[in-house]
Amino acid sequence: MDPQIQLFWQAVVTQPLLAGFGFGTNERYIRIAKRNLQITDYAFKAQVIATVTGVEDIYWDLVNAYQNEQIEERSLGFANQTLSDDQKQLQLQAIPALQVMTDQSAVAAAEGNLTVSRANLRAAELNLKNALTKADDPAIDEMPVIPLDTKGASDPNETKSIQDLIAEAEKNRPDVAQDQIGMQIARENLKAINNSLLPSLNAYGSFSGTGLGGPLNPNCNQNEGPGYCSSTLPSGTPGVLKDAFNYSAPEYQVGFTLNITIRNRQAKADQFRAVLAFRQSQIAYEQQKKNILFDVRDSRFALEQAQASVDAALKAAIWRRKPSTSSSKNRCSAPNPA
Numbered sequence: 001m002d003p004q005i006q007l008f009w010q011a012v013v014t015q016p017l018l019a020g021f022g023f024g025t026n027e028r029y030i031r032i033a034k035r036n037l038q039i040t041d042y043a044f045k046a047q048v049i050a051t052v053t054g055v056e057d058i059y060w061d062l063v064n065a066y067q068n069e070q071i072e073e074r075s076l077g078f079a080n081q082t083l084s085d086d087q088k089q090l091q092l093q094a095i096p097a098l099q100v101m102t103d104q105s106a107v108a109a110a111e112g113n114l115t116v117s118r119a120n121l122r123a124a125e126l127n128l129k130n131a132l133t134k135a136d137d138p139a140i141d142e143m144p145v146i147p148l149d150t151k152g153a154s155d156p157n158e159t160k161s162i163q164d165l166i167a168e169a170e171k172n173r174p175d176v177a178q179d180q181i182g183m184q185i186a187r188e189n190l191k192a193i194n195n196s197l198l199p200s201l202n203a204y205g206s207f208s209g210t211g212l213g214g215p216l217n218p219n220c221n222q223n224e225g226p227g228y229c230s231s232t233l234p235s236g237t238p239g240v241l242k243d244a245f246n247y248s249a250p251e252y253q254v255g256f257t258l259n260i261t262i263r264n265r266q267a268k269a270d271q272f273r274a275v276l277a278f279r280q281s282q283i284a285y286e287q288q289k290k291n292i293l294f295d296v297r298d299s300r301f302a303l304e305q306a307q308a309s310v311d312a313a314l315k316a317a318i319w320r321r322k323p324s325t326s327s328s329k330n331r332c333s334a335p336n337p338a
Contacts, residue, residue, distance in 0.1 A: 004212065004213075005211075005212070005214045005237055005240045006210070006211070006212050006240070007211040007212075007240050007241060007243075007244040008208065008210050008211075008244070009208060010206055010207070010208035011206065011207050011208070012204060012205070013204065013205050013206070014202050014204040015202065015204070016201070017201040018198040018199050018200065018201040019195060019197075019198040019200045019201075020196075020200070024191065025191075025195050028188055028189075028192045031188055032185050032188060032189075035181045035185050035188075036185070038177075038181055039178050039181050042174040042175075042177045042178045042181070043174070045174045046175060046178075049174065054131070055128075055131050058124070058127050059128060059147065060152075061127070062121075062124040062125060062127075062128050062145060062147055063147045063150050064124075065117065065120045065121040065124040066124075066146070066147055066150075067150065068117045068120070068121075069114070069118055069120075069121045071117075072110065072113045072114040072117040073114060076107070076110040076111060076114050079103065079106045079107045082103050083103040083106075086099050086100050086103050087100055125144065125145040128145060129145070155303075165296045166292060166293055166296050169292045169295070169296055170292055176289070176292065179281070180285060182284070182285075183278070183281040183282060183284075183285050185281075186277045186280075186281040187278055189274045189278075190271070190274040190275060190277075190278045193267065193271045193274045194271060196267050196270075197264060197268070197271060199258060199259065199260045199261070200257075200259040200260075200261075201256065201259075202257045203255075204253075204254070204255060204256070204257065205252075205253065205254045205255075206251075206252070206253040206254075207250065207251070207252055207253075208250070208253075209244045209245055209247070209248075209249060209250055209251070210243075210244060211234075211239075211240040211241060211245075211248075211249070212233060212243070212249075213236070213237075213239050213240040213243065214240075215236075216229060216235065
C-alpha cells in the first residue's frame with residue numbers, strides 16, 4: 001500500500017490529587033471578583049450614608065444658627081427695653097447713672113452678638129444650598145432658608161442598651177462588611193498559595209484509536225502469491241476515519257505523575273505576603289470593631305450630655321426671668337430721693 005493514510009485520536013483525563021485539587025483553587029479569581037463586586041456595592045452604600053448624614057448635619061447647623069439668630073434678636077430687644085426703662089428711672093433719679101452705662105454696654109454687646117449670629121446664619125444657608133444645588137443661581141443665593149423642622153423626630157435608639165447598639169452597628173455598617181469581605185479575600189489567596197506549595201500528583205487516563213489505510217500499489221508483484229497484494233484495510237479516507245472510531249485498534253493508558261519542586265522560593269515569598277495580608281485584614285477588622293465600640297459609646301455619652309445641657313439651659317432661662325421681673329418692680333416702686 002502506498003501512499004498510507006493514517007488517523008490517530010486520543011482523549012486524556014487528568015485529575016490533580018494534591019496541588020490544584022478541588023474547585024476552590026480553580027475558582028479562586030471568580031470568587032475574588034464576586035467579592036470585589038460586593039465591596040464596591042458596600043462602598044457605594046457607605047458613600048450614600050455619608051452624603052445623607054452630611055446634609056443632615058448641615059441642616060441642623062442651619063437650625064442652630066437660625067434659632068441662635070432669633071435668640072440674639074430677642075436679647076437685643078430685651079437689652080434695649082432694659083436700657084429704655086433704666087433711662088426713665090435715671091430721670092426720676094431712682095437708679096445711679098452707672099446702671100445706664102451698664103445697660104448701654106449690654107446693648108452694644110447684644111448688637112455685636114446679633115451681627116455674628118446673622119453672619120453664621122448666612123454661612124449655614126450657603127452651605128445647605130451648596131449641598132443641595134448643582135448650578136450657581138444668583139436668585140437661589142439671595143433667597144433666605146427658613147427651617148420648618150426645628151425639633152426632629154425622637155431617636156428610636158434612645159432606649160436601647162449599649163450592647164444592642166454595638167451589635168446593630170456591627171451588623172449594618174458598610175465598613176464592617178467591607179473588612180469582612182477583605183478578610184475573606186485574603187483567606188482565599190492564602191489558601192490557594194498554600195495549595196500551590198504542595199507536590200504535583202496527577203492521576204491520568206487516556207483512550208485512543210488509530211485508523212490506517214490507503215490505495216494498493218499498482219506495481220505490487222503478483223508473482224509472490226495470490227494473496228500477497230491483497231489487503232482488508234480501507235483504501236480511502238472515509239474507511240480510515242471509520243476504523244479510527246469503530247474500536248478496531250484501541251489503546252488504553254492509566255497512570256500517575258509526581259512532580260516535586262525543591263525550594264520553591266517564589267511560592268514561599270507569595271505565601272509570606274499572603275500571610276501578612278491575611279493578618280493585616282484581621283487586625284483591620286478588629287480595629288473596626290473597636291472603633292464601632294468607641295463611636296457608639298461616645299455618641300451615647302454626647303447625647304446624654306447634650307440632653308443635660310438643654311435641661312440646664314431651660315432651667316436657667318426660667319430662673320433668669322423671675323428675678324428680672326421682681327427687680328424691675330422694685331426699681332419702679334423706689335422712692336424719689338429728690
